[in-house]
Amino acid sequence: MELDQIKQLVIPTPSKIVFVIIDGLGGVPHKKTGKTELEIADTPNLDKLAREGICGMAEPVALGITPGSAPGHLAIFGYDPLKFAVGRGILEAMGIEFDLKPGDVAARGNFCIVDDNSVITDRRAGRISTEQCAELCRLLDGMTIEKVSISVVPVREHRFVAVFHGADFSSALSDSDPQREGLEPKTVAALNPEAAKSARIVNKFIAQAREALAGWEPANMVLLRGFAHYPNFPKMSEVFGLKPAAIAAYPMYRGLAKVVGMDILPAGSTIEDEFCTLAEHYGTYDFFFLHIKRTDSAGEDGDFTGKVKIIEEVDRAIPKLTSLDPEVIVVTADHSTPAVLKGHSWHSVPFLLYSKLCRSDDVPEFSERACIHGALGRFPATEIMPLALANALKLKKFGA
């Protein structure tokens, strides 16, 4: 169902929904044991929720498609990731918690080295330190070109973000980064006629950046790529009638939550801190997105045992959540990050929804193998939000 259609059915109630998103939770069996991280982990509390709840396997984007973090989360928030895209430049800016405003256009940047013939000799300027990067950013930050002001903010090592603030600034711009050494940086081109002025401004910025960097030792040029607009998505309050809040330790996830209109709560530094934040602010909101990052990081590192331990840590925190007695609890992931693959993967993700009205199935535990046989089967992650709203009695009848 489209967001517009769901919006027509929403009825506000005081009931509460909590989404616990265990990033990259899904796994692939380890050769030795034939079991996934979640299957090995000792998770009595999650298993109890699975037994009393309704389970299935959620498909973040589509069969075989490996989701990035943005599509994975947008799907869970109820926004079809094939329709609602967040561009690379914006995600990079979110990752450093840059305070993006509607209309902003962000690009990913590299400091690099060009020779006297303008040919790139090092795309990453020898991976300068983050401190050096910050120093170079200060040289470029705050320019105004044709009434467009430009922020240049360090990310890490040679990487920075350039944000263009100006009315009608377009993101329909090609990259200046040729993605190879031995070539000159490319002139940024307008990808449609309306973007001509924006392309001119970006090219002026690059020229002025080059002048400002001339003679600097570690890097003497910038490369820009992934121009993207700060998206203007409908807010969760508008489409789902919710008052939503996010508890996420990593900036990018807070940025994604902000895009759909969540308030951002302090996350603290541990998983327990996140659940404490939930308890503290429980009275103020009716929807919580609680994000666990470290399962994904362990998966990316190929640390099977580490991922198992973090899952167990989440499990130990679950009673803090259940003691609040929310009407609906969802536990799932934005995508799989199997330790054996050391990265995001296409595998569908285990899903559980607990509510007193869920009509539970006979899934005995929270695991990939068990959830396959859940009542929800394999289903699109975009359907999670309507199901949660329904279980919170926040949706009225469709049609007469």
Next chain:
Amino acid sequence: MELDQIKQLVIPTPSKIVFVIIDGLGGVPHKKTGKTELEIADTPNLDKLAREGICGMAEPVALGITPGSAPGHLAIFGYDPLKFAVGRGILEAMGIEFDLKPGDVAARGNFCIVDDNSVITDRRAGRISTEQCAELCRLLDGMTIEKVSISVVPVREHRFVAVFHGADFSSALSDSDPQREGLEPKTVAALNPEAAKSARIVNKFIAQAREALAGWEPANMVLLRGFAHYPNFPKMSEVFGLKPAAIAAYPMYRGLAKVVGMDILPAGSTIEDEFCTLAEHYGTYDFFFLHIKRTDSAGEDGDFTGKVKIIEEVDRAIPKLTSLDPEVIVVTADHSTPAVLKGHSWHSVPFLLYSKLCRSDDVPEFSERACIHGALGRFPATEIMPLALANALKLKKFGA
């Protein structure tokens, strides 16, 4: 996901994918045993693949829809059969391995008998022999009308194919065949204004054919139907980055494979020959479509036991495939052809995918009943290709 979107994610790798398509594999239980052909068949090798792989039930077109061979195969190749159509005239031409070129328009033809008032008295001209048909085709083959050259090629008995080769020849043409005796052949009409010239040419052809056949004993007229363009589909190399080859004993399947850009390999005359061809050419391609026809033929004949035997013959050949150790093996069908129905049917088809990364489910054997409980559930056959590409690590992440 659309082909255009998948195309953006493709990364070429040397990994190999083999699709074994057992035509019409799906069955319906026999009254006496309560088991389908696949459930009765002794298939230890396919069962092992199912146990180590991931299973489900593939839906070629949609619930309740009985697919023809073209939609069934196009879906498996990743092409939505509701968007990518191959017309009847073209399929008939493929069936006799006519060397179709882009722009060609083909129609199915019957030799028939009309009386002195031009009324059809026998739509099939008494089912003349294929030899007689060939003789009559020679009378009509090779005409050129308004720069459009026309091939007339025998199929079987009274059936032939007419192929019109000319720039901008349209297939938006009505049939001349009224599909009933006691009526006159219809004038071919243009179904849109651009087709007017093509309609005129076809009607001239029919008039000239009538003159050429005048006084001939077995048939004195032609009927044309199912005008269709040779489709200009995106090739598998373009959209999936594959170097694909087809091993199929029947011309129509080779024709379908050619439409999506597969190279055609010699199939030999037995199932074992097909697997030998696979082994011989294994180094040259990274995608193989190996087609088994005789299961479908046995199903069409209502030969339950014959179909069981052919399934067992395929099973015995499977070690030839697994010994090649391809990264991904898919075994499924284009549609069901239950012997008890003596024809194609709407029943979803058993599906297995084997790869080291597939995250296997607990399906104990390859059968309709067992695959229902597979991790993939019942899913659209168009998603087979993205899933296979993912398991071969040929797709990068979607979104950041």
